[in-house]
Every structure is written in structure tokens, then in C-alpha cells.
Amino acid sequence: MILKIPPNPPFSKGGARCYLTILFRARSLMMSARNNRRILKFLIVFLGLVPALLLVRATLNDQLGANPIQTLHFRLGDWALRFLLIGLALTPIKIITKQASPLRYRRMMGLLAFFYASLHGLVYVALDLSWSWTAFIDEVPKSPYIVLGLLTYLLLVPLAITSTKYFKKRLGRRWFSLHKLVYVAALTACLHYLWLVKLDVSQPLLYIGLLGILVSIRIVKFYRNRGA
């Protein structure tokens, strides 16, 4: 009996066409997924900058209330802390939903937090202290909460600088150890807020509670993985 061996699909004429069509379809699907991701990233950055744009508009229209510098300062500090916590929430969201996609936006959230923290610090030095470094050296050690704010900012600087793919590759495992500092930064930012509030501490306590929940989810996951 003669066995008829079917032609290897990719190497027959029709098979090659079919193969190429599948390849092109897969490629265009991947490209459109990449484009969608780019559009989503762009949209998230834009949304992240909306609070800053609204603050610019409120400043230009003189809508910042009786103490505009303080309002500006507070709102920028609030957004810095919010983006820091949103960035930290993405890993627990990944753990709960079992979807890795939220992690793509972690760097963006971190950079937005850094952006608002930089403006917050800038308002303090430029508007509160009128660029007087003597006043800065004089004031900062007197207020532990400002020391904590400064410490938070100093923790965020290396994280922002090394957030690129280049540094991630170069630093290898050390990158992950370094970026754990974001938890310390979130804690010092919350304490900075708690310390400066004189009467109603509900807001900073809410942020501390949120941070506690986010950290707990990660700790539970860590011990579950160890036990498995």
C-alpha cells in the first residue's frame, strides 16, 4: 500500500498563503492592541494632568480662595499622595483580578506622583519662602512634618530616575529592592500629612488605612506563595 503524505501546509502554495494570512492577521491584531494600549496610556496621562490644568485655570481666574498659595500647596500635596497610592493599588488589583494589565500603568502613576510632589515642593520654596535658602535652612529643622515631606521627596527622586526600562535592565534584582522604597515613601507621605493636620485627622487617617489595606494584600500574597 502506498501512503500519500499530505504536503506540509506552510510549504504548499495554498498552505503558505493561509499561513501568511494568519501571520498578517496576528501581526495587525498585535499592532492594534499596541495602539490601543498607547491611546489608553495617553488618555491616563492626560487625565492625570487634569488636576494640574484645573489648578492653573483656578490660579489664572483668581479662584483659589483667601489663601491662594496654601490652597495651591495643599491641592498639589493631595494629588501627589493620591497618585502614589493609586500606583501602589495596581499590584493588589492585579492580585485580586488576576489580570497583569494594571501593572503597565504603575510607572505612569509614580511619575505623576513625582510631578505633583515636585510642584508641591516648588510652591513651598518659590512662593512660601520666596527662594530664600536661609529661610529654608531655618524653617525645615523646626518642623518635623516638613522634614518628613522632604524625606518623602528624596525617596521619590531615585525611584523616578530609575523608573525607565534601561535602569530596570541594568539594575536587575536590585531594581526591585530599590523600588520597594515606594512603600516607605507612601508611609512618610501619610505621616507628613498626619503631623501637619491640627484638628480633623480623618483625611490622613483614611490614607493610612488605605495604605494598610494595600500592604496587607501584598503580605498575604507573599505568605501564600511561600506556603505553596
Ligand code: HEM
Ligand atoms: C518637597 C518636599 C516637601 C515639602 C517641603 C513639603 C511641605 C509641606 C507643607 C509646608 C505643607 C503644609 C502647608 C501649609 O500648612 O500651609 C504640606 C502639606 C502637604 N503635603 Fe507636603 N511637602 C513636601 C513633600 C510632600 C510629598 C512628597 C507629598 C506626597 C507624596 C506631600 C503631601 C502633602 C500633603 C497631602 C499635604 C496636606 C495637604 C492638605 O492638607 O490638603 N508633601 N507639605
